Amino acid sequence: MVKEVITAKCEQDFIIESVKADKRIDGRELNESRVMHITFGKTRGCVLCTLGNTRVLSQVSCEMSMPKAAHPTEGSIHINVELSPMASPVFEAGRSSDLGIELTRVLEKCIRDSHCVDLEALCIVAGEKVWSLRVDVHVMNHDGNLAECAAISAVSSLHHFRRPEVTVAGADVTVHSVEEHDPIPLSLHHIPVCVTFALFNSGQQVIADPTEAEELASEGRVVVGVNAHQEICMMHISGCTPLQKEQVQRFVELAVNRAKYVTESIKTNLQHDEQNRSSKNLVGFAKDLQTDKILAVQIRPQRVFVPPPQVSTEETVSTDKEVEMTDEISPPEKEVKVLLYGPKTAGIGEGGASQWETVDLSIEDNITTSVEKNIDLSYDDESEEEVVTLGAEDLQIESRESDKNDKAKQRLSRGWYAKDAFFGGW
Amino acid sequence: MAGLELLSDQGFRLDGRRPHELRKIECRMGVFAQADGSAYIEQGNTKVLAAVYGPHEMRGSKSRGLHHKVLINCQYSMATFSTGERKRRPRGDRKSQEMTLHLKQTFEAAIMTQLYPRSQIDIFVEVLQADGGNYSTCVNAATLALVDAGIPLKDYVCACTTGFVNDTPMVDISFVEESLGGPQLTVAVLPKSEQIVLLEMASRLHVDYLNKVLKTAVKGCKDVYVILDEVVRNHVAQIASSVGSE
Numbered sequence: 001m002v003k004e005v006i007t008a009k010c011e012q013d014f015i016i017e018s019v020k021a022d023k024r025i026d027g028r029e030l031n032e033s034r035v036m037h038i039t040f041g042k043t044r045g046c047v048l049c050t051l052g053n054t055r056v057l058s059q060v061s062c063e064m065s066m067p068k069a070a071h072p073t074e075g076s077i078h079i080n081v082e083l084s085p086m087a088s089p090v091f092e093a094g095r096s097s098d099l100g101i102e103l104t105r106v107l108e109k110c111i112r113d114s115h116c117v118d119l120e121a122l123c124i125v126a127g128e129k130v131w132s133l134r135v136d137v138h139v140m141n142h143d144g145n146l147a148e149c150a151a152i153s154a155v156s157s158l159h160h161f162r163r164p165e166v167t168v169a170g171a172d173v174t175v176h177s178v179e180e181h182d183p184i185p186l187s188l189h190h191i192p193v194c195v196t197f198a199l200f201n202s203g204q205q206v207i208a209d210p211t212e213a214e215e216l217a218s219e220g221r222v223v224v225g226v227n228a229h230q231e232i233c234m235m236h237i238s239g240c241t242p243l244q245k246e247q248v249q250r251f252v253e254l255a256v257n258r259a260k261y262v263t264e265s266i267k268t269n270l271q272h273d274e275q276n277r278s279s280k281n282l283v284g285f286a287k288d289l290q291t292d293k294i295l296a297v298q299i300r301p302q303r304v305f306v307p308p309p310q311v312s313t314e315e316t317v318s319t320d321k322e323v324e325m326t327d328e329i330s331p332p333e334k335e336v337k338v339l340l341y342g343p344k345t346a347g348i349g350e351g352g353a354s355q356w357e358t359v360d361l362s363i364e365d366n367i368t369t370s371v372e373k374n375i376d377l378s379y380d381d382e383s384e385e386e387v388v389t390l391g392a393e394d395l396q397i398e399s400r401e402s403d404k405n406d407k408a409k410q411r412l413s414r415g416w417y418a419k420d421a422f423f424g425g426w
Numbered sequence: 427m428a429g430l431e432l433l434s435d436q437g438f439r440l441d442g443r444r445p446h447e448l449r450k451i452e453c454r455m456g457v458f459a460q461a462d463g464s465a466y467i468e469q470g471n472t473k474v475l476a477a478v479y480g481p482h483e484m485r486g487s488k489s490r491g492l493h494h495k496v497l498i499n500c501q502y503s504m505a506t507f508s509t510g511e512r513k514r515r516p517r518g519d520r521k522s523q524e525m526t527l528h529l530k531q532t533f534e535a536a537i538m539t540q541l542y543p544r545s546q547i548d549i550f551v552e553v554l555q556a557d558g559g560n561y562s563t564c565v566n567a568a569t570l571a572l573v574d575a576g577i578p579l580k581d582y583v584c585a586c587t588t589g590f591v592n593d594t595p596m597v598d599i600s601f602v603e604e605s606l607g608g609p610q611l612t613v614a615v616l617p618k619s620e621q622i623v624l625l626e627m628a629s630r631l632h633v634d635y636l637n638k639v640l641k642t643a644v645k646g647c648k649d650v651y652v653i654l655d656e657v658v659r660n661h662v663a664q665i666a667s668s669v670g671s672e
Binding site: 096098101102104105109113114115220226227229230231232233234235236237238239241242243244245248249252253256 | 520523524527528531532535580609611616619620621622623624625626627628629630631632633634636637640641644
């Protein structure tokens with residue numbers, strides 16, 4: 001029996017009410033999508049696409065097979081969607097759920113039925129041998145809008161994929177290895193992209209790129225597959241809210257705009273990866289691993305022990321008593337620098353250097369860029385502002401004076417992924 | 427395109443219809459004694475049987491029941507002899523599962539589900555002969571069966587599949603028209619309010635044409651509605667006269 005994600009009624013009501021007030025729980029505009037990242041793996045045809053917290057990995061592979069009798073000169077393309085149980089508590093291993101079927105069909109319609117891949121170009125010997133492609137789409141994390149994320153991932157992996165070169169001499173078919181012949185890209189006609197909308201307020205309001213919570217609270221969902229030539233490749237509208245024709249038009253317009261942006265972004269990412277491969281730069285997921293930042297940026301009021309400061313700018317504070325951040329003190333968010341990363345994107349603090357295992361690597365940074373903290377000592381009547389500069393020693397890193405030899409050794413010891421992961425390409 | 431011309435210069439389709447013309451629809455209600463509601467419909471050569479059971483107590487595990495609305499259980503199956511090549515599995519393949527899902531979504535939007543909490547309605551449809559527009563025919567059949575079962579609906583649900591050839595939308599396409607490629611738009615509509623409960627599109631269609639095709643499809647659905655409504659009225663009149671009232 002399939003479990004279902006249970007959300008509290010009040011949580012759903014909150015989402016619905018906020019959408020009515022043109023607001024969303026994560027602070028986005030109604031028609032704003034989450035940040036999209038496309039990362040290419042080291043092997044050809046391997047793509048990880050993230051859309052906010054939704055993550056989908058897809059891998060294209062090919063093999064030679066017999067063509068179907070009805071289409072002797074056409075290769076085939078098979079799409080397999082895997083909803084891994086690690087992606088969501090709802091997913092069960094080895095069971096095709098309704099969501100799985102829906103997602104598979106959406107991708108099939110979007111990619112296969114829209115004739116995105118030139119199947120005749122996959123023919124080796126008519127009626128005998130053709131290439132059959134297989135796109136494995138693995139959902140790694142489910143936070144809504146799987147269709148869009150999976151479609152982007154699948155399409156970019158098809159673009160990224162290279163199949164081996166073959167030569168046909170009479171009845172002999174030779175498949176050349178990668179060393180012998182450069183593998184060749186697939187011939188693709190267009191880049192179809194799926195765009196998802198969730199419906200609220202009896203279809204009067206639509207939000208783009210819904211998260212899982214929003215999907216559950218919504219009245220219905222619309223998936224539109226569009227390409228950059230403004231052609232609709234697939235469309236699926238369902239849910240408990242009937243719609244008017246004019247509303248359908250509106251979704252399509254919104255989807256067309258989004259598709260333009262997504263296709264551009266897929267293209268630039270592919271170009272970028274191509275450049276990296278040709279210039280022997282880092283490729284694969286390894287380069288995207290961040291080792292110098294921790295991910296959490298939240299700061300909670302807490303008791304901190306401030307040791308007697310050794311460096312100060314204006315006035316030395318010579319107290320070694322415990323400073324308590326109580327309710328009287330203004331919340332710490334105010335003291336932390338707000339960083340603007342781009343339009344409508346900001347973060348509070350940078351999270352500081354990671355103290356996990358690779359801490360030795362970032363010692364140098366800690367010494368040079370010491371963490372600055374303003375502590376409002378408001379128990380004073382005059383409520384002065386003191387600038388306390390915390391050196392690296394305050395972060396209790398003992399081995400800060402490591403010599404260069406030592407550091408070099410540590411660099412070498414960082415081998416927890418394959419060394420040659422840095423130098424990819426064929 | 428296999429030497430076939432889907433639309434002749436004179437504006438006729440392969441089977442001699444005009445682009446906006448539906449196939450002949452024939453239907454009967456109350457074809458099964460056991461079921462609470464049943465119907466048989468023929469749209470051209472596409473023949474579908476539908477049976478509705480319920481609303482009844484939850485079958486199987488009671489925990490599947492929903493506390494605020496009725497659970498709709500659908501099953502779409504195609505008889506093994508319904509297609510040109512004998513089908514191996516009447517149901518359970520991916521397309522049938524998708525159809526099942528779409529039927530469920532359609533009727534969840536049309537049935538007044540809030541009236542029967544913790545209960546279940548079963549809708550079984552069986553395609554006896556598949557000649558294009560399977561989904562739409564199934565929706566129409568299921569609507570008649572639901573009406574026969576006396577389940578409160580917001581409105582009839584009428585569905586229609588529309589193709590698009592030579593800048594002309596063609597209503598209620600047959601298997602040949604379907605298989606020769608080209609865009610297909612399937613809509614299920616509540617005809618009185620013209621509200622769309624399900625819209626499904628495959629293959630490529632330029633955005634500019636969407637409105638034209640959609641309009642034709644909705645018109646097709648309203649034409650279907652006229653026919654279904656007449657059948658329902660005749661059927662009810664017949665029953666009324668057989669039980670002796672006026």
